[in-house]
Amino acid sequence: MAIGINFRFLYGNQPLSTYFYGVPRLCLNLMGYWPERLHWRAYINFVVLAIGVATELHAGYRCARRGDITVALETFCPAGTSAVTLFKMFFLLQAREDLLYVLTKQRQMLFPIVGQTPVKEQVMRRHFLMTCRLNFWPVSAGFSTSSLYNLKPLMVVLLLYLNGRTDEIVWGMPFNMTMPEWLLHAPFYPLTFIFIAYTGYVTIFMFGGCDAFYFEFCVNIATLFDFLQADIHTLFQPYKGKAMQHSFALYQIKAPRLDLPEISGDNGAVFEATLVKLIKRQNEIFELTQYFRQRYATITLAHFVSASMVIGFSIFNLLTIGDKGLNTFLYVSYTVAALSQLLIYCYGGTLVTESSTKLAIVMGSAPWHLCLPKHRRYVHLFIMRSQRGLTMAVPFFTPSLVSFTTILQTSGSIIALAKSFQPQA
Template identity: 30%
Template sequence: MWPRFLSSSYPMERHYFLVPKFALSLIGFYPEQKRTWALRAWSFLNFFILSYGCYAEAAFGIQQIPNNIALALDALCPVASSILSLLKMLAIWWYREEFKWLIQRIRKLTEQQQSERKLGYKRHCYTLATRLTTLLLFCGFCTSTSYSVRHLLDNILRHSHGKDWVYETPFKMIFPDPLLRLPLYPVIYALVHWHGYITVVCFVGADGFFLGFCLYLTVLLHALRDDVCELLAVDSIQLVPTALEEARIVRKMTRLVDRHNEIADLTERLSGVMVEITLGHFVTSSLIIGSSVVDMLLFSGVGIVVYVVYTCAVLTEILLYCLGGTYVTEACTDLARSAFASHWYGHSVRVQKMTLLLITRAQRVLIIKIPFFSPSLETLTSILRFTGSLIALAKSVI
């Protein structure tokens, strides 16, 4: 049975950035939150926990490389995601005002699309964004929880065989010895466990922002396509529009061109605030997926389950980026194709020129511009191929 918020009958206005808002609000980093002193203190505490966790995991993994490569990879694999989540947290905080403006502006533009067909576009894209980000949140939650479950199961098995409890954290980290002893050990254990959840909500919030913006821009492009085709349609009874009718079409066409320009401007501004997040994710994606698969091959028992879930979470992350970019690209192409297939040639020269200008601009597809990469399903295929090569290399070395 689906939760109600995952169904298409859930109110559309509540679907808008539902999961990213929930995730980032937990740690005090959602851009629309009122920045009280209590919220600032809470967000700084979460930043400090994540930052120290990144350092402690990296230090432990580097220290173990000469001694035990499997143990080193067990620490370095999750630390890559933690460092990337720290980057996403900093980017969301740094661009918080720009994110807030984009959220409010795109919300206003999508709320203006109220025809039955446009509401269908909104329902499909809004529901898809909520479902995919919920899937990512679920995979991330299971991954972080599985690390603690693995540690607890290992210690329970040790205790059942008469061995002492191992006082270590669920994620492999370096801590001063007094912190890993009673009575402070439970507090440190809880903080490290929360560190895992901070990592999860950071990438759910940032990745959910990217997918959400892409799908909401897709709604605006589909609505623009319908308005252009409806405006340029010629009544079969009146094959030649009158001068008065042509003047009305010119005025409306001007507004549609302005709408297209604004969508292009929103895409540019989105590229500006997402460039560090997206670039960091694409650069490290192959390394993270490859290392998690190698860990899966090295471990047995519960360790395999941990890295199977972790691999699913990382693959879901990169899928969200590539799927969002593909939706925007296809919406731009469909706008150009539909406008060209309309009856634009049956209007005045001025309308024809405006239509051809819109077609030309639509053919230059809107993409979230990042250096070296373009988010699309083709890029996902290339990343998976390169990941396969890294896995084969790692297996031959190990």
């Protein structure tokens, strides 16, 4: 199957199936890691990035031993991201069958054999389009950062040449890696440059695909909870008039007598069967989320640790670089890319929690007091399960917008503290 790059999922007039895991499918297909079809190039990309990580970490270690801390941090910044990306590649290889199960299960729940109602299709389109556009942002930011790293040594050479300083030209590499000396000169220099540049793009598409898969899962879970809310409204809709009559009776207000259905007899049996189906769907969504969360826990924790380190390195480099040219733009871009990665994890966790707890509000607002006693027990169990709130918690923290805000505040405090130690002009 040929690889085609298109961005149809960014437009709002596409079939719903186009948006389903649009960004992770694009990124992971390019690298050969899409769970539905593992390609041989996946192993090649794994070896390429493994070489890049090993040589980059070694180069950073050598710079640190020489006491060149700034260059060492410049090296460790992309090296840390690449190392975590290599771990994500290993995880995708190991957990391919599990992720394929998650993918298949969500597709079955979102795209049933019987067509969805117009209301649910509208909810799906809104959520899917938001997901694709938001997922595309970290990939774009990462791609821009990697391209800046690749263009930086070439732009430096071009500027020296245009200024007539050809004797100062040094042909550098996009990333600081330990390479044999003979690979850094003609005729192997172009091939070495392309190899090192390619490791950067492997990192971008792999972390973009893996992180986008996480966020897409969270949004799809939130969509399924919205479906449950719509079905609760549909279930109780025929009995809202009865609830109004009941309220009028409590306050001794005369209300028009209408022939409204009762939740008893045949109606009660149908009501109970539908309510049981809703409870089973709720349990199914909870179990699927817990299944996915357990398998993504290690990678989520590793991502937060690495992203925090990258942000710290970038801030330090921003505050210590001597020039204010391309390097400043480079580290700002890197920081934005790292924060974008964290944002989709935190926003995804918030969507899951809020949508699951909102079920309790929706069910509690329904006229459940008209139900038979055995039906009320079902309703109470449904509300109690929803009140606990479903989270994407991993050891030590829970991804949420509150966590993201805390990270931003901490980063701001670090910047303020570092600036306070800088000599005033």
